[in-house]
Amino acid sequence: MYSNQTTITFQCNSEMISIGSSVYNDRDLIFIRVCKKRQNGETYFTQRGISLDFKCYLELLNGIKELGKFLGEERIVSMITKNALNEVWIKSTWFTGDPRIDIRTYFFNGVDFIPTRKGISIPIDYYPQLLDSIERLGDRFNFDELDYQKAVVI
Numbered sequence: 001m002y003s004n005q006t007t008i009t010f011q012c013n014s015e016m017i018s019i020g021s022s023v024y025n026d027r028d029l030i031f032i033r034v035c036k037k038r039q040n041g042e043t044y045f046t047q048r049g050i051s052l053d054f055k056c057y058l059e060l061l062n063g064i065k066e067l068g069k070f071l072g073e074e075r076i077v078s079m080i081t082k083n084a085l086n087e088v089w090i091k092s093t094w095f096t097g098d099p100r101i102d103i104r105t106y107f108f109n110g111v112d113f114i115p116t117r118k119g120i121s122i123p124i125d126y127y128p129q130l131l132d133s134i135e136r137l138g139d140r141f142n143f144d145e146l147d148y149q150k151a152v153v154i
Contacts (some may be wrong), residue, residue, distance in 0.1 A: 007019065007020035008133040008137055009035065009133075010129040010130075010133055012123075012126050012129075013045075013123070014036075015034050015036055015108060015128070016036070017033070017034060017035070017120065017122065017129075017133070018032070018034075018035045018049075019033075019099050019130075019137055020032070020033075020053065020137065021137065021140075021141070024051075028054035029051045029053065029054060030051065030053075030057055030060065030137065031047050031051040031052075032050050032103055032120055033046070033048065033049030033050075033120075034046045034048040034049055035122055047118075048117070048118070048119065048120060049118065049119070049120055050103055050104065050108040050118055050119055050120070052088060056096055057137075059136060060080065060088075060090075060134060060137060061134055062078070063078030064090065064130060067090055067092060067127070068131065069089075070092045071092050071099065071101070071124040071127055072092065072099040072124060073092050074091075074092065074094060075091060075093075076089055077090050077091060078090040079106075082105070084108075085107060086107055086129075087106050087108075087113060088102050088103065088105055088106070088119075089102070089103070089106050089113075090102075091103075091104075093121075095121060100121045100122065100124065101123075101130065102119065102120070104116065104118065105118040106118025118132050
């Protein structure tokens with residue numbers, strides 16, 4: 001069950017990107033999710049997006065900052081371990097001829113990591129809003145008390 005949700009949202013074409021924190025089954029999480037509006041104007045979360053344990057905030061922030069150096073290139077800039085079978089990859093990529101930011105959960109199938117549908121892909125033009133939103137989320141919390149691991153930067 002989700003509770004104590006904090007979100008920062010920015011418009012991205014016809015969708016909205018929501019970055020925030022919540023508690024789910026007594027676990028503190030951070031998330032990046034795609035939101036849409038219903039015809040009645042109500043906003044809802046889609047299935048697209050990622051979540052990470054809250055202690056991974058600095059890894060996420062550092063990965064997004066590193067991403068800014070490689071926008072428009074085909075490059076994985078960070079891999080954040082979620083658990084033994086899942087990682088969140090932050091990368092700069094191209095899709096249908098357009099440069100994109102891709103933040104996605106990958107699943108280890110015993111041989112290789114395979115991309116899942118859980119993730120977001122947005123045009124690189126939205127990088128400043130993405131970085132600003134993640135930094136603003138961090139400003140709301142005291143991270144000195146948390147135990148961090150360093151992001152794997154390639």
